[in-house]
Amino acid sequence: xxxxxxxxxxxxxxxxxxxxxxxxxxxxxxxxxxxxxxxxxxxxxxxxxxxxxxxxxxxxxxxxxxxxxxxxxxxxxxxxxxxxxxxxxxxxxxxxxxxxxxxxxxxxxxxxxxxxxxxxxxxxxxxxxxxxxxxxxxxxxxxxxxxxxxxxxxxxxxxxxxxxxxxxxxxxxxxxxxxxxxxxxxxxxxxxxxxxxxxxxxxxxxxxxxxxxxxxxxxxxxxxxxxxxxxxxxxxxxxxxxxxxxxxxxxxxxxxxxxxxxxxxxxxxxxxxxxxxxxx
Numbered sequence: 001x002x003x004x005x006x007x008x009x010x011x012x013x014x015x016x017x018x019x020x021x022x023x024x025x026x027x028x029x030x031x032x033x034x035x036x037x038x039x040x041x042x043x044x045x046x047x048x049x050x051x052x053x054x055x056x057x058x059x060x061x062x063x064x065x066x067x068x069x070x071x072x073x074x075x076x077x078x079x080x081x082x083x084x085x086x087x088x089x090x091x092x093x094x095x096x097x098x099x100x101x102x103x104x105x106x107x108x109x110x111x112x113x114x115x116x117x118x119x120x121x122x123x124x125x126x127x128x129x130x131x132x133x134x135x136x137x138x139x140x141x142x143x144x145x146x147x148x149x150x151x152x153x154x155x156x157x158x159x160x161x162x163x164x165x166x167x168x169x170x171x172x173x174x175x176x177x178x179x180x181x182x183x184x185x186x187x188x189x190x191x192x193x194x195x196x197x198x199x200x201x202x203x204x205x206x207x208x209x210x211x212x213x214x215x216x217x218x219x220x221x222x223x224x225x226x227x228x229x230x231x232x233x234x235x236x237x238x239x240x241x242x243x244x245x246x247x248x249x250x251x252x253x254x255x256x257x258x259x260x261x262x263x264x265x266x267x268x269x270x271x272x273x274x275x276x277x278x279x280x
Contacts, residue, residue, distance in 0.1 A: 033120065044137065
């Protein structure tokens with residue numbers, strides 16, 4: 001499964017790198033427009049041989065210079081069975097048109113312009129003043145999206161296979177760890193008889209006189225546990241809360257008068273008027 005996923009991703013990548021031409025190396029031709037969504041097509045991208053340079057610095061790509069770029073030009077045309085007007089638009093301005101270079105055999109191709117924007121079902125006719133290659137952008141984009149979907153599916157298969165294999169390895173490793181860490185919990189009881197020495201598994205047992213011979217695995221009497229010591233209760237010392245000073249509104253009023261600039265005598269007099277019996 002992983003091999004299939006890898007092959008799918010690789011094939012999708014190769015298909016994206018391939019040029020898909022509706023017309024290839026021609027000066028004229030027709031293309032059937034299939035407008036699946038009824039919203040009009042993106043259109044065509046038209047390429048010719050050349051390189052992206054602007055040696056004279058006029059703001060137009062040099063490969064456009066030999067051709068008429070006026071609104072009435074006929075060097076490059078694209079028309080529709082339902083519309084005889086020329087829909088071709090040059091892509092020559094260096095500021096607005098990005099470099100779109102294609103390799104076709106030993107030829108380097110550059111985009112000279114676009115056409116057929118908004119075309120619906122019908123037949124488009126293309127003519128070029130020099131040998132040209134025409135890309136049907138809608139079909140290329142649709143195929144590219146399908147290839148991306150296949151690539152994602154193949155990637156998912158690769159990841160699924162990898163996770164399955166890794167999960168199996170993890171389970172195997174876990175089993176080995178458990179096998180090494182889980183050991184025999186059986187304890188060997190060592191008994192010292194009155195007339196013999198220490199004995200263990202595989203050693204002859206010498207019993208104490210008049211007593212039964214202890215056997216391995218027999219329950220061993222535990223030593224009696226000491227009675228728990230209960231501590232005498234200790235009376236907790238009473239916690240006495242610290243006295244909390246009660247607010248004294250008279251004193252606060254007096255302090256406020258002092259803050260406002262009154263002398264102590266005047267402040268005391270005014271405070272006593274509001275709080276009889278006040279003494280600073």
